Amino acid sequence: MLLGEIDLLPALGQLFGLSVLAFLVSGTASVGYRWYFREPIPRGLAALFGVAAVALYLNTVGLLGRVIGTPGTDPFDAAGVGVDLLxxxxxxxxxxxxxxxxxxxRADLASAAGAREVNASVGRALRGVARLSAVELPAADEIEDMQSHDPVPAEVKxxxxxxxxxxxxSNRExxxxxxxxxxxxxxxVGYVDAELAxxxxxxxxALGSRLAGIGLTLGPxxxxxxxxxxxASDAGPGDIVQVWTTPNATATAEGDAGEAPSSPRRVTTAELRATAGETVTxxxxxxxxxxxxxxxxxxxVTLPVSARADQEFASLLRGVDETLGVVQIPEGSPLVGTTVGDLESAVVAVRRGTGAIDALPGSERVLEPGDSVYAIGRPDVLRGLEERANSR
Structure with missing residues (x-):
């Protein structure tokens, strides 16, 4: 044999026992990490704990047992090393x-024990004795609704x-x-706008619900x-497809000579949004x-074309926290006389008064009283921009 003679039953027993040890150690580490950090343990860290416990046993008890238990034998023989690696x-x-x-x-225990929160006084004490940050949320009546988003249910607040x-x-950000x-x-919660001291x-x-359905994502x-x-087997949501009729198989099956099977006909071109069995949206x-x-x-039939840029942009925008907001520049605003490049958010358009929209203005474009700035950014960034525009 390549690995020499192996005592099968003890080797299998060791394999099973140490696998259970790794299972228990990684599970215990996961529970402790979840309790301490309130987050799932990283996969690599859990594996490190489990494998380290097994390696510790193999390098101490296992290796020492081979040296002391059978003097004169090679503790690093191929068979033993092979079993250890396996x-x-x-x-x-x-x-x-x-x-x-x-x-x-840990999640079940926390839910059953009501441990998803701690008392505020306990939280303040933990700040001083542990490497933890206790974040106390405002009262329910002080939690705002995010503009441009549906409000969350009152039960959530x-x-x-x-x-x-x-x-x-960690740091504030x-x-x-x-x-x-x-x-x-x-x-x-779908959207969160939070500001920390x-x-x-x-x-x-401020909280908002993530909009569901496709109605709000349809273009004009x-x-x-x-x-x-x-x-099409290779088609997914967002792909452009051709819609074809299928041949009239009924007439063919019945052998009706008076009705010839119809040939396929292209009906239209569409965007695939969802599939459920044989029902396609x-x-x-x-x-x-x-x-x-x-x-x-x-x-x-899937068309061999790349996705349109506007559809891809809309899809990406729906999945991130950034949103589109409109900020009015009143008379006497500190933003009067500044340029688009001075703003912290991405400006996609500026409307001067009731005039035409200046799409994708240059960074040197000067803001004037009555301008409406269309900007993309996180809710807190847009809120800061609005506060800056209306400050005196």
């Missing part, structure tokens, strides 16, 4: 379910009002990002239609919607 590999695999179980167990959340100690992520993932106190909090002159179709021009029949089956 054990480390299986232990690494065992850390994956261990991490998942530990993370799920009630649940969040006055809570104190724990995070790893990182702490804000962690707070936004926590509110989105744990409480189902230097000591981590939340001075402003388009509509969404659901039809029965054979979707398409976005088409309003003029082409009447050509699609609910009683007919269609075939979709």
């Amino acid at each position: 054990t480390l590999l299986v232990a690494f695999v065992a850390t994956v379910p261990g991490r998942r179980l530990g993370d799920a167990l 009630t649940e969040l009002g006055g809570k104190t959340l724990l995070f790893p100690r 990182a702490l804000r990002d962690r707070l936004v992520t926590r509110l989105k993932e744990d409480y189902g 230097a000591d981590g106190t939340v001075t402003y909090l 002159g388009t509509c969404a239609v659901a039809v029965e179709a054979d979707p 398409l976005v088409v021009d309003e003029a082409d919607a009447a050509a699609l029949s609910p009683d007919e089956r269609y075939r979709l």
